[in-house]
Amino acid sequence: MEAAKIAIIGAGVVGLAVAAELSKTNENVYIFEKNGRFGQETSGHNSGVIHSGIHYPNGSLKARLCVKGNAMLYDLCEKHKIPYKKLGKLTVALSTEELEELEKLMQWGTKNGVPDMKFVGSDEINQMEPNVNVEKALLTPSTGILEPDELMHHFYEQTRKNNAVLATETEVTNLITVDGGFELSGTSVGEKFSVTAATIVNCAGLGSDRIAGMLGLDIDALGYRLHPCKGDYFRVAGKPPVKMLVYPVPKGAGLGIHLTPDMAGSVRLGPNAYYVDRVDYEVKSSEKEFRDDVERFVPSIRDHEITPDSAGVRPKLQGPKDGFKDFVIRHEADKGFFGLINLIGIESPGLTAAPAIAEFVNDIYDGEIKR
Ligand SMILES: Cc1cc2nc3c(=O)[nH]c(=O)nc-3n(C[C@H](O)[C@H](O)[C@H](O)COP(=O)(O)OP(=O)(O)OC[C@H]3O[C@@H](n4cnc5c(N)ncnc54)[C@H](O)[C@@H]3O)c2cc1C
Secondary structure, X not given: OOOEEXXXXXXXXXXXXXXXXXXXXXXXXEEEOXXXXXXXXXXXXXXXXXXXXXXXXXXXXXXXXXXXXXXXXXXXXXXXXXXXXXXXEEEEEOOHHHHHHHHHHHHHHHHHOOXXXXXXXXXXXXXXXXXXXXXXXXXXXXXXXXXXXXXXXXXXXXXXXXXXXEEOOEEEEEEEEEOOEEEEEEEEOOEEEXXXXXXXXXXXXXXXXXXXXXOOOOOOOOOOOOEEEEEEEEEEOOOOOOOOEEEEOOOOOOOOOEEEEOOOOOEEEEOOXXXXXXXXXXXXXXXXXXXXXHHOOOHHHHHOOEEEEEEEEEEEOOOOOXXXXXXXXXXXXXXXXXXXXXXXXXXXXXXXHHHHHHHHHHHHHHHHHOO
């Protein structure tokens, strides 16, 4: 392999989107992925929701890149015939406290530029979703769904068209700085490999703190240490109880157990949120936890069979006792690593934000690194 101009570590939706964008105007772009195929980690284990942007404080990267990514994704899906459904979402309030929380989401959404939001009362809710039994909800029509693998396939095809190379079964286990950039080494299809690169974009998801640590960055002092936070899903059997996305107000580390239709029309419950020490995708939560939670706003859920479905693991910067933490997306030149762009803590809304993150990284590259 010739020396890479840009080495992207990780082929999830973010690494692929970044590769598709950077390879438009740059040669010798390589993507290194430890698994045998792209999208086998977080990007292949999520809800597939195109979020509107109501959940993040104004001015945060999460807010900006989610709202921008939402609009970009719908354009992209239209232009490239990627299937999607703009179903709209109801966020429901079940107590006076939750009504205040709903007001806060409305304020954040307004400041963040989320289009067409409005509060709806029980009559309107009943017309839209007869099985949802609440007095008040926040309607966000710009929320939708897509199949994440279709989106990743699109970005992958773009990278191929632009002559970027995806090296699968290639795990980066060591990084050092060398003259003019970095040397990456590890194993590729069972053999040792090493390659130099002028620029590294760390899109390693749950492994992104480890990648940053390989270069000697103090991930604890910098607040880069990840706290993996798992979410399980259950699938609802029989006639789908809802057509739209229906969420409670967020609580704890997740968005609350919600109902999300998938592209096939079937509905999943989840994800819940619990911190874990190691990453696995086995559903370990109880059916009762899910049923009890959802029964509060969709009572008919008690008539449905629900079965364990799948799980995902969030690469969270926010530990169990922390408040909101934003995405880290930055060029680490000020720490002595010219040419290193770290992306750490890219949890939800990372799927929605992916095309906007890619443009953001491209702007950093063009403005600060490209010579
Ligand atoms: C339960 C759950 C539900 C979610 N729902 C939504 C949603 O509905 N909407 C939304 O917008 N977002 C959602 N998200 C967030 C979204 O899934 C993520 O933000 C997004 O997938 C992150 O993509 P990524 O490419 O950064 O990470 P990943 O998909 O994890 O990709 C990182 C890649 O790096 C590779 N890698 C790691 N270390 C190395 C190494 N040393 N060498 C080589 N390769 C390496 C991994 O194998 C992996 O393929 C959800 C997340 C979870 C967990």
